[in-house]
Amino acid sequence: MKQYTSVHDVTDLDALVKEALQLKENPSQHKSLGQNKTLGLIFLNPSLRTRLSTQKAALNLGMNVMVMNLDKEGWALETEDGAIMNGTTVEHIKEAAAVMGQYCDIIGIRSFPKLQNRDEDYSEYLLHKFISYAKVPIVSLESATRHPLQSLADLLTIKENTPAGKRPKVVLSWAPHVKAIPQCVANSFAEWMQQADVELVITHPEGYDLAEEFTKGATVTTNQDEALQNADYVYVKNWSSYTQYGKVLTDGAGWMMTNEKLALTNNAKVMHCLPVRRNVELSDEILDGPDSLVLEQANNRTFAAQAVLKRMLENL
Amino acid sequence: MKQYTSVHDVTDLDALVKEALQLKENPSQHKSLGQNKTLGLIFLNPSLRTRLSTQKAALNLGMNVMVMNLDKEGWALETEDGAIMNGTTVEHIKEAAAVMGQYCDIIGIRSFPKLQNRDEDYSEYLLHKFISYAKVPIVSLESATRHPLQSLADLLTIKENTPAGKRPKVVLSWAPHVKAIPQCVANSFAEWMQQADVELVITHPEGYDLAEEFTKGATVTTNQDEALQNADYVYVKNWSSYTQYGKVLTDGAGWMMTNEKLALTNNAKVMHCLPVRRNVELSDEILDGPDSLVLEQANNRTFAAQAVLKRMLENL
Amino acid sequence: MKQYTSVHDVTDLDALVKEALQLKENPSQHKSLGQNKTLGLIFLNPSLRTRLSTQKAALNLGMNVMVMNLDKEGWALETEDGAIMNGTTVEHIKEAAAVMGQYCDIIGIRSFPKLQNRDEDYSEYLLHKFISYAKVPIVSLESATRHPLQSLADLLTIKENTPAGKRPKVVLSWAPHVKAIPQCVANSFAEWMQQADVELVITHPEGYDLAEEFTKGATVTTNQDEALQNADYVYVKNWSSYTQYGKVLTDGAGWMMTNEKLALTNNAKVMHCLPVRRNVELSDEILDGPDSLVLEQANNRTFAAQAVLKRMLENL
Numbered sequence: 001m002k003q004y005t006s007v008h009d010v011t012d013l014d015a016l017v018k019e020a021l022q023l024k025e026n027p028s029q030h031k032s033l034g035q036n037k038t039l040g041l042i043f044l045n046p047s048l049r050t051r052l053s054t055q056k057a058a059l060n061l062g063m064n065v066m067v068m069n070l071d072k073e074g075w076a077l078e079t080e081d082g083a084i085m086n087g088t089t090v091e092h093i094k095e096a097a098a099v100m101g102q103y104c105d106i107i108g109i110r111s112f113p114k115l116q117n118r119d120e121d122y123s124e125y126l127l128h129k130f131i132s133y134a135k136v137p138i139v140s141l142e143s144a145t146r147h148p149l150q151s152l153a154d155l156l157t158i159k160e161n162t163p164a165g166k167r168p169k170v171v172l173s174w175a176p177h178v179k180a181i182p183q184c185v186a187n188s189f190a191e192w193m194q195q196a197d198v199e200l201v202i203t204h205p206e207g208y209d210l211a212e213e214f215t216k217g218a219t220v221t222t223n224q225d226e227a228l229q230n231a232d233y234v235y236v237k238n239w240s241s242y243t244q245y246g247k248v249l250t251d252g253a254g255w256m257m258t259n260e261k262l263a264l265t266n267n268a269k270v271m272h273c274l275p276v277r278r279n280v281e282l283s284d285e286i287l288d289g290p291d292s293l294v295l296e297q298a299n300n301r302t303f304a305a306q307a308v309l310k311r312m313l314e315n316l
Numbered sequence: 317m318k319q320y321t322s323v324h325d326v327t328d329l330d331a332l333v334k335e336a337l338q339l340k341e342n343p344s345q346h347k348s349l350g351q352n353k354t355l356g357l358i359f360l361n362p363s364l365r366t367r368l369s370t371q372k373a374a375l376n377l378g379m380n381v382m383v384m385n386l387d388k389e390g391w392a393l394e395t396e397d398g399a400i401m402n403g404t405t406v407e408h409i410k411e412a413a414a415v416m417g418q419y420c421d422i423i424g425i426r427s428f429p430k431l432q433n434r435d436e437d438y439s440e441y442l443l444h445k446f447i448s449y450a451k452v453p454i455v456s457l458e459s460a461t462r463h464p465l466q467s468l469a470d471l472l473t474i475k476e477n478t479p480a481g482k483r484p485k486v487v488l489s490w491a492p493h494v495k496a497i498p499q500c501v502a503n504s505f506a507e508w509m510q511q512a513d514v515e516l517v518i519t520h521p522e523g524y525d526l527a528e529e530f531t532k533g534a535t536v537t538t539n540q541d542e543a544l545q546n547a548d549y550v551y552v553k554n555w556s557s558y559t560q561y562g563k564v565l566t567d568g569a570g571w572m573m574t575n576e577k578l579a580l581t582n583n584a585k586v587m588h589c590l591p592v593r594r595n596v597e598l599s600d601e602i603l604d605g606p607d608s609l610v611l612e613q614a615n616n617r618t619f620a621a622q623a624v625l626k627r628m629l630e631n632l
Numbered sequence: 633m634k635q636y637t638s639v640h641d642v643t644d645l646d647a648l649v650k651e652a653l654q655l656k657e658n659p660s661q662h663k664s665l666g667q668n669k670t671l672g673l674i675f676l677n678p679s680l681r682t683r684l685s686t687q688k689a690a691l692n693l694g695m696n697v698m699v700m701n702l703d704k705e706g707w708a709l710e711t712e713d714g715a716i717m718n719g720t721t722v723e724h725i726k727e728a729a730a731v732m733g734q735y736c737d738i739i740g741i742r743s744f745p746k747l748q749n750r751d752e753d754y755s756e757y758l759l760h761k762f763i764s765y766a767k768v769p770i771v772s773l774e775s776a777t778r779h780p781l782q783s784l785a786d787l788l789t790i791k792e793n794t795p796a797g798k799r800p801k802v803v804l805s806w807a808p809h810v811k812a813i814p815q816c817v818a819n820s821f822a823e824w825m826q827q828a829d830v831e832l833v834i835t836h837p838e839g840y841d842l843a844e845e846f847t848k849g850a851t852v853t854t855n856q857d858e859a860l861q862n863a864d865y866v867y868v869k870n871w872s873s874y875t876q877y878g879k880v881l882t883d884g885a886g887w888m889m890t891n892e893k894l895a896l897t898n899n900a901k902v903m904h905c906l907p908v909r910r911n912v913e914l915s916d917e918i919l920d921g922p923d924s925l926v927l928e929q930a931n932n933r934t935f936a937a938q939a940v941l942k943r944m945l946e947n948l
Contacts, residue, residue: 028352036660038688048390048412052382052419056354059380064691066684069389073701074680075907084911086810091907094919096680099906099930103684178402274415275391275407279400287410298415344668364706364728368698368735372670375696385705494718590731591707591723595716603726614731 001311003131005124005140006148007192013155020156020300020307027060027306033313034063040104041067041141044111049274049301050141050149054108057305061313066104070096079126093129101134106312110141113182115246121145122211137312139305145211147184150273150297151192152304157297158198158233161269167197168232169266173224174204175281176252177238185273186239187214194218203227207241207249224255231265233293236272236282258283262291269293317627319447321440321456322464323508329471336472336616336623343376343622349629350379356420357383357457360393360427365590365617366457366465370424373621377629382420386412395442409445417450422628426457429498431562437461438527453628455621461527463500466589466613467508468620473613474514474549477585483513484548485582489540490520491597492568493554501589502555503530510534519543523557523565540571547581549609552588552598574599578607585609633943635763637756637772638780639824645787652788652932652939659692659938665945666695672736673699673773676709676743681906681933682773682781686740689937693945698736702728711758725761733766738944745776745814747878753777754843769944771937777843779816782905782929783824784936789929790830790865793901799829800864801898805856806836807913808884809870817905818871819846826850835859839873839881856887863897865925868904868914890915894923901925 003009010016023029039058043051051067058065068074077096078089085092100107109130113121121144131138140148162168170193172186191214193200200218202210209220221227228234236257241247256279262268270286272294278284286292319325326332339345355374359367367383374381384390393412394405401408416423425446429437437460447454456464478484486509488502507530509516516534518526525536537543544550552573557563572595578584586602588610594600602608635641642648655661671690675683683699690697700706709728710721717724732739741762745753753776763770772780794800802825804818823846825832832850834842841852853859860866868889873879888911894900902918904926910916918924 031352036663036692038691040684043389046390048384048386048407049415051384051389052356052416055382056419059354060352064688066687068680068683070680072388072704073675073683074678078910082911082916085909086912090909091680092910094910095906095908095926095930098927099681100684102927102931103688103934274411276411277401277406278394278408278410279398280402284398294411295414295418298411299418302419347668359705362706364700364702364723365731367705368672368700368732371698372735375670376668388704590727592727593717593722594710594724594726595714596718600714610727611730611734614727615734618735 001137001308001315003138004148004308005127005138005143006146007151007195013195016152016307017155017159019310020152020303021159023306023310024303030310031062033310034058034061037105037313037316038064038066038103039309040100040107041065042100042107042109043069044071047110047141049298050110053301054141054149054305056302057309060306061309079129093126094133097130097133098135101136104136105316106137106139106309107134108139108141111143113144115180115182115240118245139308142184144182145184146188146191147273148188149301149304149308150185151188153297153300154189154235154271155192155196156300156304157271157293160296161293167199169230170198170200170233170235171227171231172200172202172235172237173227173257174208174255175236175238175257176255177277177281180240180246180248181238183210183239183242186210186237189235190214190218201227205250205252205255207243208239209243211242224261225264228261228264231268234262234265234268234270236270238281256281256283257286259285262286271297274298317453317624317631319454320464320624321443321454321459322462323467323511329511332468332623333471333475335626336468336619337475339622339626340619346626347378349626350374350377353421353629353632354380354382354419355625356416356423357381358416358423358425359385360387363426363457365614366426369617370457370465370621372618373625376622377625395445409442410449413446413449414451417452420452421632422453422455422625423450424455424457427459429460431496431498431556434561455624458500461500462504462507463589464504465617465620465624466501467504469613469616470505470551470587471508471512472616472620473587473609476612477609483515485546486514486516486549486551487543487547488516488518488551488553489543489573490524490571491552491554491573492571493593493597496556496562496564497554499526499555499558502526502553505551506530506534517543521566521568521571523559524555525559527558540577541580544577544580547584550578550581550584550586552586554597572597572599573602575601578602587613590614633769633940633947635770636780636940637759637770637775638778639783639827645827648784648939649787649791651942652784652935653791655938655942656935662942663694665942666690666693669737669945669948670696670698670735671941672732672739673697674732674739674741675701676703679742679773681930682742685933686773686781686937688934689941692938693941711761725758726765729762729765730767733768736768737948738769738771738941739766740771740773742773743775747812747814747872750877771940774816777816778820778823779905780820781933781936781940782817783820785929785932786821786867786903787824787828788932788936789903789925793925799831801862802830802832802865802867803859803863804832804834804867804869805859805889806840806887807868807870807889808887809909809913812872812878812880813870815842815871815874818842818869821867822846822850833859837882837884837887839875840871841875843874856893857896860893860896863900866894866897866900866902868902870913888913888915889918891917894918903929906930
């Protein structure tokens with residue numbers, strides 16, 4: 001694996017899932033694989049789960065890890081070609097990525113969208129430039145449009161909780177939030193579910209349609225109650241508008257997931273990528289109850305990252 | 317050992333002290349004990365000695381270490397049960413602690429008091445919630461009311477400097493400072509000294525009484541000169557008022573420790589947890605002279621942490 | 633090697649260069665040398681290359697590494713002797729350095745000049761105090777007046793690109809910038825080149841003379857075109873005025889290095905320490921063309937650091 005930025009970088013999804021679950025049984029079994037290999041983790045934004053689980057995954061594989069908060073411990077990067085750098089950006093991504101690629105065997109990078117210019121964000125220019133200049137395998141730790149390590153962990157969690165042979169109904173249900181949130185997790189989850197053996201339904205208020213590249217093939221409805229009927233999994237997540245890009249169009253009254261709404265489902269398990277705004281996106285009763293999978297998802301982040309890093313290490 | 321938050325978590329204090337001093341002689345002797353085990357160090361506040369000495373202790377035991385400045389690299393935690401999280405807190409401690417507990421075998425956490433609401437601070441709600449949700453052994457790296465790794469290092473230092481069989485007189489002497497400082501180090505030192513074979517005297521200006529749970533059994537006086545008579549150790553430390561909670565009641569003129577005051581003692585050794593405000597809490601002449609133990613205390617931080625981590629590792 | 637703060641700390645420069653280039657061929661060959669040894673990297677300023685390459689060097693040698701951003705994760709240090717610390721500095725360098733020296737076998741420290749008081753900066757008081765209190769070998773990660781790990785990497789790069797037996801002409805050419813930059817890299821490069829088998833010419837606008845201790849023996853001219861004649865290497869770098877200390881005296885129009893200027897040289901290779909302001913200091917055409925050595929320089933940072941750390945480890 002040369003890069004891991006979306007489900008499209010995975011050639012055999014079933015095999016990757018199987019490998020991740022097998023690593024979970026004995027995380028230290030490939031400790032010699034990462035010997036003398038270095039993972040660089042570059043953060044341009046805050047992170048808790050991704051920061052710790054990806055480190056843990058690398059340590060399980062015997063790698064060295066160097067973490068850098070580029071925004072705080074370094075400086076602002078220029079990404080525009082031909083820029084006359086007489087402003088606030090201190091280093092061009094051409095040099096920064098190339099240099100980090102010389103020090104690291106694999107690099108993970110997190111860079112959120114600015115939510116100001118849709119074409120710019122959706123071009124994934126920063127991620128693509130980083131890949132092209134760093135010249136080593138790159139793992140997305142969440143980019144402008146996707147969060148593929150989260151999505152793999154989500155799929156692992158669904159696999160573990162679904163009886164063999166069953167094709168579950170999975171509902172991605174928009175939830176309220178207090179600020180404008182990227183579409184990444186929702187885009188990515190939709191994209192991954194389309195590749196998995198599930199029935200995907202997406203529900204959200206008017207104006208919150210995701211980009212078609214992620215949702216085509218899925219059922220999309222603004223009727224949450226209808227969507228929840230017979231659901232086996234409900235994935236709760238806020239995102240800001242894609243069509244009115246980056247805008248918050250509604251306070252989302254009535255869209256918070258509650259046990260009352262879950263009564264419509266087939267005893268659905270509830271998922272969220274975390275961090276979650278309690279009693280805004282999801283009620284306490286669900287998060288503290290037996291149907292929440294949120295901690296299992298977070299735990300699976302380690303093994304998702306480990307499976308990806310293992311494939312990259314095998315390919316170095 | 318399942319948690320290390322105060323002296324009350326230590327079942328056999330003499331044995332722990334002995335073990336720490338034995339580790340100091342050969343710090344790498346148990347390098348295989350921590351193999352494939354991960355220590356997470358979570359800081360909600362700045363740290364120098366605790367940050368480095370606890371890392372060092374874990375590395376001496378062969379552990380992996382992941383350090384996270386939760387306040388800067390992550391986000392603000394909600395601690396109130398039932399909160400509607402539509403404000404500035406991004407993640408509830410329920411999820412954050414549980415997730416970190418999945419990635420780490422042992423967690424150290426530092427969280428200072430806010431010094432605004434005494435009942436809240438003294439309930440140690442954050443530490444207790446963290447322990448209850450993380451489900452792995454927790455080491456306090458200084459909490460709202462105590463600093464037990466410091467206190468163990470202090471006790472090690474006293475042991476090393478006291479002739480066998482002698483019961484030293486130890487004086488905890490309040491010192492001036494330029495801002496409101498928590499009572500943690502003073503509370504903790506008092507609590508530990510009560511469990512050790514020493515005579516404890518506490519001296520401070522009017523209005524600076526510590527909470528009785530930490531001081532009962534000790535002699536407390538506002539007469540510093542009287543307190544210093546025949547002292548073998550003088551532990552210098554500022555703290556803000558417990559009774560008028562978090563307030564600075566005096567500029568403390570005359571309370572700075574100097575060689576002149578030390579003349580009243582039995583050639584006392586001088587202690588401080590560091591960082592120290594030179595010529596405010598303690599005079600240069602003492603810190604640069606032969607009676608200061610402050611660097612020995614700092615050095616013993618490594619072995620205090622190592623003894624605690626070793627016990628936790630043996631118990632995993 | 634007890635300290636590495638300038639070329640004057642190197643007893644046999646040729647041997648050090650040879651060793652670094654030999655380490656580059658097989659970076660993990662001395663993995664057991666650093667076993668149970670700890671490198672502390674202390675940053676008082678941002679860093680990318682130095683942060684990552686020095687970590688990488690230490691990991692290649694099997695060392696443990698603890699990184700601390702003292703300014704952000706800790707607090708402000710007092711450096712004045714006898715200070716009454718009732719202001720914003722929280723800990724004196726006497727204690728901070730001594731304590732860190734107890735936890736680390738070798739310490740690297742980065743501390744930029746303030747560019748306000750020349751005598752203060754050029755006294756290197758912080759670095760010297762740190763060395764004297766820490767009591768362990770100290771590596772400068774860039775100090776007030778020099779950047780010796782960069783200079784060693786620069787020399788390695790020149791060695792690798794120069795045919796045996798040739799004495800190249802090396803031109804250090806001042807470049808424009810948008811803010812006041814220390815003289816460190818320029819000072820240090822000049823100092824190192826004087827010890828190497830090269831002809832050094834320095835060119836800069838009026839008012840930008842470097843301190844004589846670094847440049848004596850070199851040809852200095854304000855005529856850039858003349859300087860570039862027959863150059864084999866052009867090292868491009870901005871610095872603020874030494875004589876009108878820390879001031880920016882000109883916008884430097886016409887001083888940016890371009891292919892047109894390079895036409896005057898002997899097919900010179902172009903060097904810069906990075907980060908570089910594209911199209912301000914150096915044109916895109918050079919950085920993206922075949923004559924740029926900037927990435928080779930950055931790559932050699934690892935092996936420069938590794939050679940220095942290896943010598944210190946052998947001496948512990």
